[in-house]
Amino acid sequence: MRVAIVGCGYVGYAVARYWRQELGLFVTATTTTPDRVAKLEEVAQKVAVVNGNDAANLKSVLQDVEVVLLSVGAKSANLYEETYLHTAKTIVSALKEIPTVRQLIYTGSYSVYGDKSGEWVDESSPLAPANQNGEILAQTEQVLLSASDRNTSVCILRLGGIYGPGRELLKIFGRVPGTTRPGNGDDITNWIHLDDIVGAIEFARKHQLQGIYNLVDDAHLPSRELLDRLFTQHNLPPVTWDASQKSARPYNARVSNQKLKTAGYQLIQPQMIF
Numbered sequence: 216m217r218v219a220i221v222g223c224g225y226v227g228y229a230v231a232r233y234w235r236q237e238l239g240l241f242v243t244a245t246t247t248t249p250d251r252v253a254k255l256e257e258v259a260q261k262v263a264v265v266n267g268n269d270a271a272n273l274k275s276v277l278q279d280v281e282v283v284l285l286s287v288g289a290k291s292a293n294l295y296e297e298t299y300l301h302t303a304k305t306i307v308s309a310l311k312e313i314p315t316v317r318q319l320i321y322t323g324s325y326s327v328y329g330d331k332s333g334e335w336v337d338e339s340s341p342l343a344p345a346n347q348n349g350e351i352l353a354q355t356e357q358v359l360l361s362a363s364d365r366n367t368s369v370c371i372l373r374l375g376g377i378y379g380p381g382r383e384l385l386k387i388f389g390r391v392p393g394t395t396r397p398g399n400g401d402d403i404t405n406w407i408h409l410d411d412i413v414g415a416i417e418f419a420r421k422h423q424l425q426g427i428y429n430l431v432d433d434a435h436l437p438s439r440e441l442l443d444r445l446f447t448q449h450n451l452p453p454v455t456w457d458a459s460q461k462s463a464r465p466y467n468a469r470v471s472n473q474k475l476k477t478a479g480y481q482l483i484q485p486q487m488i489f
Contacts, residue, residue, distance in 0.1 A: 217315075218420075219243040219280040221265075221273070221306065222287030223255050225382060226322055229413050230284060231258040238417075245276055267302025274309040277316065282420055285321045285359070295348040299355040307362040318368045319359060320419050322412070325373045325405055325429060327353045331468035333403045338373075338427045338474055345465030356427070368425040372415060375431035375470065379409025384445050384489060391442065393452035398462030400439025400454070405431040405470040408484035418480045428475045433485040435469050438462075441487070448489045 220227045223244040234240040244259035247266055255262045265272045289298040310316050328336045329343035344350040356371050363369040378384050407430050415430050442454045
C-alpha cells in the first residue's frame with residue numbers, strides 16, 4: 216500500500232517509521248522545511264518539500280496514493296490559516312483528480328470545543344472555539360469532511376495535548392516549577408501519548424474509520440493535580456495558584472474518548488506517564 220503523510224513533524228515522523236518499518240508500506244512524506252529531508256529519508260521511501268498551498272506539487276505527490284495522513288502543525292500563531300485551512304483546501308481540491316485515494320486522516324485538536332467549564336463533551340457537542348485559531352481549526356475540519364464520498368472516507372481525530380519521547384511532560388512544563396499561575400488549577404486537561412496517536416491512526420487506516428473521533432487518554436486531570444504529581448515525582452518546587460486572576464487556559468472541557476473505544480480501539484497508555 217502507498218501512503219502519504221502531509222506534514223511530517225513529531226507525529227508524522229513516528230507514523231512514517233511505524234508504517235514503513237512495522238507494516239512495510241510505501242511512505243511518501245512531505246515537509247515545508249528543506250533541512251528535514253535527510254531525517255525524513257530515514258523513515259520514508261520518498262520525501263518531498265511542498266508547501267500546503269502548492270496545488271500542482273501536492274497533486275503530484277499524492278498520485279497513486281491510497282491513504283493520506285494530514286498531520287501539519289503551525290510554526291506560529293499567525294500561520295494557522297496558511298498551515299491548516301489553506302492546506303486542507305488544496306488537498307481536497309487535489310483529491311478530486313486522484314481516484315486512488317480511499318481515505319484521508321487528519322490530526323486536529325480538541326481545542327475546537329472551547330471552554331465548557333469542565334463539563335463532558337463528545338463528538339456531537341457543539342463547537343465553541345475560544346479564539347480565531349480555534350475557529351480556523353473548526354473550518355479546517357469542515358473543509359476536509361466535504362471530501363467524503365463513496366470512494367473516499369474522511370477521519371478527523373481530535374487530539375488532546377501531545378506528549379511522548381522527546382516531548383515529555385517535564386520538558387513541556389520545564390519553566391513552570393515554583394511559579395505562580397492564574398486561576399485555581401481546576402480546569403480539566405486532556406492529553407494523549409504519542410504511542411496512542413500512532414496506534415489510533417493505524418487503527419483508523421486499518422478499519423477505514425469515517426467521521427470525527429476524540430483521541431485523548433482516560434486521565435482528564437485538573438491542571439493542579441497534573442502539575443502537583445509531575446513536580447512531586449521529580450522533586451521540583453510546586454506551583455502556587457492565584458485564584459484572584461482568571462485562568463489563562465481557553466480550553467476547559469472533559470473530553471470523552473468513548474466513541475473511539477466503542478469502535479474497538481484500546482488505549483496503549485490510558486493513564487499519564489510522569
